[in-house]
Amino acid sequence: xxxxxxxTELVVIGGSAGxxxxxxxxxxxxxxxxxxxxxxxxxxxxxxxxxxxTLLQQFVAMEVIEIDDKTEIESNKxxxxxxxxxxxxxxxxxxxLDFSEKMNYSRPSIDVTFNSxxxxxxxxxxxxxxxxxNADGVEGLGCIKKNKGKVWxxxxxxxxxxxxxxxxxxxxxxxxxxxxxxxxxxxxxx
Numbered sequence: 001x002x003x004x005x006x007x008t009e010l011v012v013i014g015g016s017a018g019x020x021x022x023x024x025x026x027x028x029x030x031x032x033x034x035x036x037x038x039x040x041x042x043x044x045x046x047x048x049x050x051x052x053x054t055l056l057q058q059f060v061a062m063e064v065i066e067i068d069d070k071t072e073i074e075s076n077k078x079x080x081x082x083x084x085x086x087x088x089x090x091x092x093x094x095x096x097l098d099f100s101e102k103m104n105y106s107r108p109s110i111d112v113t114f115n116s117x118x119x120x121x122x123x124x125x126x127x128x129x130x131x132x133x134n135a136d137g138v139e140g141l142g143c144i145k146k147n148k149g150k151v152w153x154x155x156x157x158x159x160x161x162x163x164x165x166x167x168x169x170x171x172x173x174x175x176x177x178x179x180x181x182x183x184x185x186x187x188x189x190x
Contacts (some may be wrong), residue, residue, distance in 0.1 A: 114140025
């Protein structure tokens with residue numbers, strides 16, 4: 001992979017079971033200034049409280065924001081998709097929430113967000129799939145690739161639950177296999 005890519009406009013990270021620890025480790029090591037936002041799509045129970053934002057904020061200098069409908073996208077911020085909503089990108093500056101049917105038994109669905117981001121950001125997008133127990137995100141990675149974005153997948157052997165990344169490695173042409181230890185370094189180089 002090339003050492004620098006100043007063209008990145010968005011990093012979208014999807015994960016399910018076993019991904020939270022990877023995200024926390026990444027946040028600890030991120031640079032304090034990034035020229036793009038990071039959006040996190042993490043499967044969690046619909047009834048879950050809002051503590052994820054507070055938890056993540058403790059590990060990163062950037063502001064962590066739980067997305068509301070019509071949230072504007074700003075660089076150097078970390079956004080979290082709220083429980084029980086799909087996230088769509090209206091354009092490069094605006095996100096919206098959707099309450100349509102679950103995809104892959106999930107809402108938020110990683111596929112829905114990856115597909116939407118791929119259509120809007122094209123080759124300026126990096127999509128990252130982490131640990132998880134279902135196939136959500138695999139189709140979305142394929143869409144990111146088709147739209148010339150970059151696809152990174154967690155090394156299945158380092159995943160707490162390897163089904164999601166293993167399925168992605170088998171199905172999708174990827175640019176990079178990451179580990180919990182080097183994910184932040186790769187993001188910092190974008």
